Amino acid sequence: MRRALISALVGGFVACLAITATQQAVVVPLILKAETFEEAKGDTPKPAAHDHGAAAGPGHRHDEEGWKPAEGLERAAFTALANLGVGIGFALILVAAYTLSGREVDGRQGLLWGAAGFLTFALAPSLGLPPELPGSVAAALLPRQAWWLASALATGTGLALIVFGRHVALKLLGVAAIVLPHVVGAPHPPMGEAGAAPPELAARFAVMSLATAAVFWAVLGWVSGAVWRRVS
Amino acid sequence: MSRIAATAAAGLTDLSGRLGRAAILALVGVLLVFITGFAHPELVHNATHDARHAFAFPCH
Numbered sequence: 540m541r542r543a544l545i546s547a548l549v550g551g552f553v554a555c556l557a558i559t560a561t562q563q564a565v566v567v568p569l570i571l572k573a574e575t576f577e578e579a580k581g582d583t584p585k586p587a588a589h590d591h592g593a594a595a596g597p598g599h600r601h602d603e604e605g606w607k608p609a610e611g612l613e614r615a616a617f618t619a620l621a622n623l624g625v626g627i628g629f630a631l632i633l634v635a636a637y638t639l640s641g642r643e644v645d646g647r648q649g650l651l652w653g654a655a656g657f658l659t660f661a662l663a664p665s666l667g668l669p670p671e672l673p674g675s676v677a678a679a680l681l682p683r684q685a686w687w688l689a690s691a692l693a694t695g696t697g698l699a700l701i702v703f704g705r706h707v708a709l710k711l712l713g714v715a716a717i718v719l720p721h722v723v724g725a726p727h728p729p730m731g732e733a734g735a736a737p738p739e740l741a742a743r744f745a746v747m748s749l750a751t752a753a754v755f756w757a758v759l760g761w762v763s764g765a766v767w768r769r770v771s
Numbered sequence: 772m773s774r775i776a777a778t779a780a781a782g783l784t785d786l787s788g789r790l791g792r793a794a795i796l797a798l799v800g801v802l803l804v805f806i807t808g809f810a811h812p813e814l815v816h817n818a819t820h821d822a823r824h825a826f827a828f829p830c831h
Contacts, residue, residue, distance in 0.1 A: 543796055558825075566825045607817035614821065621822035624807035631800030639793035641785075661827065670827035673820075683829035684809055748827050 542770040543634040550634075550649075550763030551627030558626065558755040559619045566751055567618070569744045570673060573736040577674030580735040626755070629656060630763055637767055640703075649764015653756040655698050661752035663694035663717070667725030670748035674735030678726035690720035 608614040633652055637644045644652065664687045671677055693716045700713030734741065807819050808828040816823075816830075823830040 540792055543792065547796070547800075562821075562825045567821055570821055570824050605813050605817070607820070617818045618821040618825075621807045621819035624803050624819075625822060625826060628800045628803030628805075628807065631796050631803065633800075635793040635797035635800060638789055638796060641789055665827050668827070668829055671824065671830065673824060673831075677829070677831065680811075680829060680831060687829050688809075748825055751825065752827065 542767060543631075543638055545770050546637070546763045546767040547627060547630040547634045549766045550759050551623065551630035553762045554630065554755050554759035555619065555623040555626035557758040558751060559622050561751045561754050562618070562622070563615060565747045566744070567615070569740060569747060573672035573674055573740060573744070576735040576737070576740075580674065626759065629660065629756075630759055632656075633759060633763055634767065637764075643768070644764045645768040646761050646765035649760040649762070649767065650757060651760070652764065653758075653760015655695075655702075656760065657753055657756035658698060659695040660691050661749060661756065663720070664690045665745070665749060666690075666721060670745045672734065672736045672741050672744050675741065676728045676732040676734045678728050682726040686720065686723075686725045690725070693717060693720050 608617045633649075633656055636652060636655075637649075642648070667690055668683055668687055677683065697713040697716030700716065701710050704710045704713060736744075806815065808823055808826060810816075820830065
């Protein structure tokens, strides 16, 4: 247990440092830019100020907000803190997988586990719910969160069945589990509605977001695996 | 107990131990990711806003 906790804490912390730097360089500027479009759109009488699309649930509008971090350093600090939470959280899930597998894990093995984490928690959910800029048009929040979690669960289970399943039927079941959420389909807003930001910005954001997620998972897997091997 | 049975029993104990530890680790991990990435309270949402967008968690 000590080994798992140390690997998760070190891996999560280092991945947080890596992702925070990468995000601030290539992702956050796009978010800030999108917010200027979101605000500009909010100034027009229709649609309602900062409403994230007609299909979005009530209570998620920006115009009635309470506390939020001040622009600049404070906002970046809270983003870094959130990255630490996500980093250690995902690291704990990763070392839980190391523990369950009972296999030897080192830096290189960890990198493979990290690749599985990227497929499970970044790429697969993004196929149904592409990374969204502020001001995007989207379906209601709860069904989207539910689909995100379901697709991550199905992809993780499916990958485990494909990699560790001894019988070909189990591997086929794994493929089916990965495909299923996409056959069911993610909740989407009605076609034809456009978000506040230009599509070019949204496209850049989607790619940058996935690229930084890949960096995050590579660092997380490598470092947690390397520490796992040394601590024992 | 035969040696094979003893080995099998030890293997089972080992598996159940691993299962328990993995469950606890995963549960705490999921809880952390849930709070930072998914929890609805406005305060949490506003503090984690940029990270949520950057990680492509559904936001708003």
